[in-house]
Amino acid sequence: MAVFAAFGTAARLTGGRVLLWSALGRLPNAMCPIGALLLVTHNSGSVWRGSAATGLLAIGQAVGGPLVGRLADRHGQRRIGLLTAAVNTVAILALVAASEAGRPLPEQLAAAGLIGLSVPLVGPLSRSRWVRLAGGDAELTSATLSLDGTVDEISFTAGPAVIGLLAALVDPAAGLLLGAGLVAVCATLFALHPTAAPGNPVQQRGAGRLLTTPYLLLLAGMALLGTCFGSVQVGVTATTEALGQPGAAGLIYGLMGGTSALAGLATVALPARWDLPLRLRVGTGLLLAVSLPLLAVGSVGGLALAIGGLGLAVAPQMITMFGLVERTVPAARLGEAMAALVSSITLAQAGGTLLAGLLAERHGTTAPFWITCTAALAALTLAGTTATSRRYRRTAGVLESAPAS
Template identity: 40%
Template sequence: MAADEQTGRDASGVRRFSDTYREVIGHTGALLPVISFLGRLPVAMIQFGSVLLVTETSGSLATGGVVACALALGQVTMGPFVGRLADRRGQRPVVLGFSLLNAVAIAVYTLGAVLELPTPALVVLAVLAGASIPGIGPLARARAVPLVRGAGGDDRLVNTVLSLESTMDELSFVLGPALVGLAAVAGHPAYAFGAAALLVAVCGSGFALHPTGRTVRANRETGQGPRARGVRQRLPREVIVVRVGLVFLGVLLGACGAGITARTEELGQPGQAGLVYAAMGVMSAVVGLSMAALPERFGLHARWRVATAAAALLSLPLVWTDSMTGLYVVVTVFGAVYAPNLITGFALTERSCPPRRLAEGMTFAASAFVGGQAVTLAVAGRLAESYGPGAAFALGSAAAAVAFLVALAARPGADGGADGGVRGGVHGAGPVAGHPSATRTDGRSPTTGPGVTRGAAGR
């Protein structure tokens, strides 16, 4: 009898878990996650593929690394600007313009690599390709969250949105490198770059023109927010602290990436590096989806501290792993902490950012992570060459320890932070004060039925 009751409870929990994701899809429409996933796939393809493409055409791994770093730094530098522009002008024109520009930039960059242009010219073209990335991943978060909030969704649903988005990021960074690898085997890495340019042009434009692309613009035109009052909302200290934590998380992942590459080479199986990355990404995606099942009483700051502590502890065995089997096992287990850190970082950003600066906040958070990862790849690579893979892994563990200290130093609710600030601090309370969906310009409460948002989403 007890076993039957337990089975019933488990089945009920699974149903609630799946119902939560169905509710999120009901708010966004089924098409939006598909085109946003395909639209962000080119980012993973060109980030990973740049090293392969330029190394193939120039014959120099060092040149490939320099050019790939330039591409990432272009993305990091312009990412927050793209988000700020989307907050001010609406996502539709901004994403449409940058998607088409990025498609052209990728094509020109690829042509330059194939023609074996000098390294300085390739660096300039790589910076342009990175700077024109439309930022569909963070902007998808900034679009879906107001849809859910506007329909009366609580923090539980918002966390589900962020879990789904991070899972799509993980899958893109598993599938993207795999597509580049297949293109290299089939003939040339440039084939994958041609596909990336086509994808960002078609799916980026589709993301921009989707009916939900009017969401941010519509919120701006309600007359609420800093522009209507003649002031610009200040970002709380909490947002800056989270960004610092994400930089060190990027350092951790960059160091681990360099360490994995060096370790597989040391073991005489360099071709296994991509599969090791894939194992980490798949585990991260699975755990990311399950994050929606965490109880609301397990607050964001507690999650942040647990996730960073787990990253520091689970990365330590990498320093001493000296076999392919051991590397697969340790990296797969370590992958379980990747998504929780990212999801929590984006959730803290969403709770702390003024609603009218949400797109900027999300793109800045993504840029902080990518920036830490990009710079570290070059540094950790040299460290691994000089002192072995263990040195690169040790750098990553040290970065995770610093991220944990940053999480410990953060004070929940301080100057409008998560768990008690901009969003009102009450989990599961629906629309809250300060959010565009909390009040209407006519003074009445908003309609919170999901049918309203489904109509806006455009099925």
């Protein structure tokens, strides 16, 4: 099946509208962390306070994601999606109101934590929806997950850019207000779409164990990828500052998202004989190979080339691991499993950022990239020794397709 034909078939599973709601509905997930940082820092005059709000938001998301995913599997994406969209909208507005009014820091932190806890999980639930609609067709599943991975990369690149632009041209609060509006409208429409999984409390309770060895290995792989993200973000920031062009950091980091999105689109063209375990092994090798040039960058141009090259390995890795989840967890717990993978990468990214910041301060701008390369080497070792077709054989069926409109 040709690339565009595969995507056309994937789009016809749901219709064009749900793709739009999915893309716009997950955008606030990328906007809120940097938006909270800019807003609280601007209104309080303290970077530490802004960082605290962002950190608590990330922790809330890591904790709340699997819980929301489990509830969606049990009670249906529509009911849980509508509830979380409403709570998340209120929480974003509460943070804006508390920060603008200069309320005590605990009130602002509580609002930030609630934002993280109540994220509607449009991305993870979209992926579980795609897998269910593909009905076990391996080629169609690959196409839909590639499409979804590309949407993710675009959102995580565009979100911070939109926030930064609105903060510079309008006000730091403007980006978060836009995010609240997108959640209220688009996440709600995504939840209301007829393709939303209905949920099955009885089946979900008796669906079987989630934390199997193959799934734990995927969680570890995602965590190592998150460590790469966090350390690269710090490394890019530290390097551009040292080179006297701190304003280039955002553009360079966004370049990784751009090349990653293109690589994600290209994965659907890989031949069928390249099964997912093989793709994971090859992909982690590529991740290490494109990480090593980061240790030798000495200019902004060189840094941009290295970061752009790194992006080529990111989306294929994520798409492959999300695809392997469908083979390793019970179908009735797919939403929870997808959400936990996102939590894994979120927590690891925060840890990688913290460690890279400490090392950059003590050992210079190259130190964060040593963390990147070490994490990539660990990912290659993990995949090379565990990613086999026997381990990741299909052990759980997929849910039957729901009608599209």
